[in-house]
Amino acid sequence: MKNIVVNLDLEPRHKQKLEAAAPGCVFTYAPGRTLTKELVQQAQILIGFPPAKWIEASPRLELLQLYSAGADAYIQPGILAPETRLTNATGAYGKAVSEHAFACTLMLMKKLHRYRDSQLQHAWRDAGPVTTLSGATVLVVGLGDIGLSYARLVKAMGARVIGVKRRAGACPEGVDELCLTSDLDRVLPEADVIFSILPGTADTRYFYTRERFAAMKPTAVFINCGRGTAVETQVLADALRDGQIAAAAVDVTEIEPLPADSPLWDLENLLITPHVAGNFHLPDILERVVDIAAANLDAYLNGKPLQNVVDFATGYKK
Amino acid sequence: MKNIVVNLDLEPRHKQKLEAAAPGCVFTYAPGRTLTKELVQQAQILIGFPPAKWIEASPRLELLQLYSAGADAYIQPGILAPETRLTNATGAYGKAVSEHAFACTLMLMKKLHRYRDSQLQHAWRDAGPVTTLSGATVLVVGLGDIGLSYARLVKAMGARVIGVKRRAGACPEGVDELCLTSDLDRVLPEADVIFSILPGTADTRYFYTRERFAAMKPTAVFINCGRGTAVETQVLADALRDGQIAAAAVDVTEIEPLPADSPLWDLENLLITPHVAGNFHLPDILERVVDIAAANLDAYLNGKPLQNVVDFATGYKK
Structure with a gap:
């Protein structure tokens, strides 16, 4: 008889299933901000996405089932007790995130962000040539569920x-074609689209350097729906301002929420979603x-193998 | 030996092919605005998209090969002499227009236009639920080359x-599933997306009524890449303002260019491309x-059957 805390906003049929x-x-159901540190500390099993600092390596916590695919906040040393199992929700987001990234890709290629800007100025203004995915080379960096779904769409x-x-x-x-991360620099110059869906780990921090x-x-257009830490803010801003790439769309930024004075907001060739x-x-x-x-x-509870166990080295499921 | 006027901006290899x-x-090559009424009047064959009024039923003009798919300006009475043949460029635009319409569809479904607006205000603001084409019902109104290409994409x-x-x-x-235009009202209430790619003819004028x-x-989201005359400006504005549909994207408007004081510009749930x-x-x-x-x-020139002959009744190729 375990104490299970669920940090999700559920309908009765979902509760019945759990x-x-x-x-x-x-x-105990504690959706959204109704979750407290006390509830986290009491939980033997927690389903949700609690502030990592509330866990404080709670020795009671046996299983943390995230509702996210990203697990970066929980794989840092000192957050989870050594015995705590960590599982994520890889597989739940493939469709939603890949479709969002795909929509962003097409929006940039067809210059719809520029047309939206013109519209706000009441300007009937032709933005010139567009590009197409037909015949384009697309790099998908990160081949989990989301990356593979995006690959199918493009x-x-x-x-x-x-x-x-x-x-x-x-x-x-x-x-x-498959390419190892260590070979990325060989294929980067060929890419018309780069879609990054890297998890947030020490290895992926500032992965997209100035040189890259x-x-x-x-x-090229660059799409990041993984973690904002993969690109340093100023590196992205400079690449876009200097025309090293044509345009970018990011659903994630190095600091979230993006500060109101960030240089990213006003880049006309960057689309930001929060x-x-x-x-x-x-x-x-x-x-x-x-x-x-x-x-x-x-x-x-029945001693069977868990699914979606997070690999602390990669941030992906094992 | 015919006098052929070409109103296209061509590279040498294109000229060689013609x-x-x-x-x-x-x-005679007269790209863009270098075309004159005199050149139009002298042409026996004209390849281009001349101002219709310059033709004045020229008795010299034997063949007008349009570079557009739309032929509405030329099928009006009095524009072409009875013997003049009219052909369009159906088939050239399927990929480009269907991809543009598809990008607009996804942009609206994923609320990217709203995120662009928030970005311009430096606001990291969640716009809420989105929709997906997966399992959606899409009406494609007009099944020429463009409509069929769009159908494949969705x-x-x-x-x-x-x-x-x-x-x-x-x-x-x-x-x-195929539906006759006369049965449209039966299927309209089922549609999550309506893509209109109707040509501009007397039958399609104000096709999308208030009742529709x-x-x-x-x-629903409504996409119009056919002719702007298919929707009266105020009817579209009211449908969007009153929430009869969720959003729309139009590449064509009743009057083009869209006047700076049109009520359409400021509708946040409408995307306008020129x-x-x-x-x-x-x-x-x-x-x-x-x-x-x-x-x-x-x-x-060799007395063989032409392709893409325009049907004056439908505005489509025969």
């Missing part, structure tokens, strides 16, 4: 997809999160 | 496509236009 997976357990429009990952392995369906932006095509790509904004995300959490409750 | 198709003819993202056309016929590949917008889902979807903004449009024109030069 409770059926953990018979006899005591559930491929359906005729793009050639180069997938970039840390370790060698079989080339997944929907990816034309300088190696990109001046016509970390919303996966923010439960498609109904099916919550359904999938609940399914993953219910399966892991059942697995944990 | 001249090879009409050996012995005299070519279908690749998991949409169900209902194609709307004037005359019964076989259901084209990529379309799940009232029949649409309040969550009739650019097919405006030679993808390099392959010009290639295809030249191919069509060269084939029709050869056909006309």
Whole structure:
């Protein structure tokens, strides 16, 4: 009989599904900001995305099931006790985040951000040539669920997809060519689109250096829906201002929320969305999160293998 | 030996292709605004998009090969002499216009226009739930080359496509269900997306009435890349302001350029692009236009059947 705290805004049918997976357990539902540090400290199992500092390596906490795919805040030393298991919600966000990134890609290629700006000025103004995914080379940096979903979308429009990952392995369906992260600099100059969906780890911090932006095509578009720490703010601003790339769209920034005086806001060739790509904004995300959490409750309580166990070295599921 | 006037901005290889198709003819190249009424009046064959009033039913003009798909300005009575043949460039614009419309569709569904507006205010502001094409019902009104290309794009993202056309016929590949224009009102309430790519004819003028917008889902998005005359300005403005539909994107307006004081500019749930979807903004449009024109030069001069002959009743190719 475990004490389970659920930091999610659920409908009765979702609660029924979780409770059926953990018979006899005591559930406390604390959606959004109703979660408190006390509840976190009391939890034996926590389903949610609590402020990491509230955990304080709580020795009571046996399983932390995140509703996010990103686990960067929890893999830092001292946050979780050594025995605490950590699982994420990889698989819940593939559709939502890949579609958001795909929409951003097309918006930039078709210059719709520029047309929106002209519209606000009541200006009927032609912004000139556009580009197409048909025949374009797209780098997908980070080949988890989201990266592979995005690869399928751009491929359906005729793009050639180069997938970039840390370790060698079989080339997944929907990816034309596999490239190791260590070989990235060889393929960067070929890319018309670079989609970054890297998790936030020590290895990915400031991954896109000045040298890497300088190696990109001046016509390239860069999309980041992974973690903002992959690009230093000023490096991104300079790359866009100096025309090292044509345009970018970021759903994540180095500091979030982006400060009101950030140099990024006013770059006309940058589209900023406020970390919303996966923010439960498609109904099916919550359904999938609940399914993953219910399966892991059942697995944990019955000594079966968990799914989506986070690899502390990569930030991905193992 | 015909006098051929070409109102296109061409590279030498394009000129070679046209001249090879009409050996012995005299070519005059008058790109863009260098075309004059005198040149139009002298032409026996004209390749371009001349101001219709300059033609004045010129008895010299034997063939007018448009570089546009739309032919509305030329099918009005009194513009062309009865013997003049009229052909358009259907087939050149499918990719460019369908991709533009698709990008607009995704932009509206993912609320990227709203995020752009927030960005201009330096506001990190969540705009709430989004929608997806996966499982959505998409009406494609006008099943020419552009409509069918768009149908393929939305279908690749998991949409169900209902194609709307004037005359019964076989259901084209990529379309799940065919609906006659006369049956449109039956399917309008089902549509999550309505893509209009109707030509400008007497039948399509003010096609989308107040009643039709009232029949649409309040969550629907409406995309018009056909002709602006399909919707009266105030009807569109009211539908958007009153929330009869969620959002719209128009590449065409009833009056173009859109007057600076139009009520449309400031509607936050409307995206306006200035009739650019097919405006030679993808390099392959010009290639295809030249191919069509060269084939029709050869056909006309050798008494073979022309392609893309415009049907004066529908505005489409026959």
